[in-house]
Amino acid sequence: MPFDLFGKGLYRYTFRMKCEEASDVSLMDGATRIFLNTRGTNPEGVSRELIEMLRYFEETTDERAQASGSETIRWMHEKIRSIKSSEEVGIKFMNAWEEKILERQEAREEGRQEGQDEEREHGIRKMIELC
Numbered sequence: 001m002p003f004d005l006f007g008k009g010l011y012r013y014t015f016r017m018k019c020e021e022a023s024d025v026s027l028m029d030g031a032t033r034i035f036l037n038t039r040g041t042n043p044e045g046v047s048r049e050l051i052e053m054l055r056y057f058e059e060t061t062d063e064r065a066q067a068s069g070s071e072t073i074r075w076m077h078e079k080i081r082s083i084k085s086s087e088e089v090g091i092k093f094m095n096a097w098e099e100k101i102l103e104r105q106e107a108r109e110e111g112r113q114e115g116q117d118e119e120r121e122h123g124i125r126k127m128i129e130l131c
Helices: 048-058 062-067 071-085 087-130
Strands: 012-016 032-036
Touching (some): 048 071
Antiparallel strands (some): 012 032
């Protein structure tokens, strides 16, 4: 998240399933929800590399990647740069974007048509009731 959802300044918030009525009862299903905060201020309990990664997500630049001191972040940054500079990827992205726009337009038109059909049916029912 690019903001602190819970306002505690943590970089990581971890939740596990517990029963509200009986706090000693949990599902034990292994499910865990983790919220990462790119604007954390309290480094306690998280690795330096995680903090650097979250900062990199906020500012995805060559300078930030190099300053991180993390080989993983540098490697990821190079992959991102490679993908962004790929013409083939750019074309696929634009095609996907155009398809999404067309799908939205078709859905809107379908919704309008359904609304008109319902309005027409409602009008016919009213006329029948009046007769």
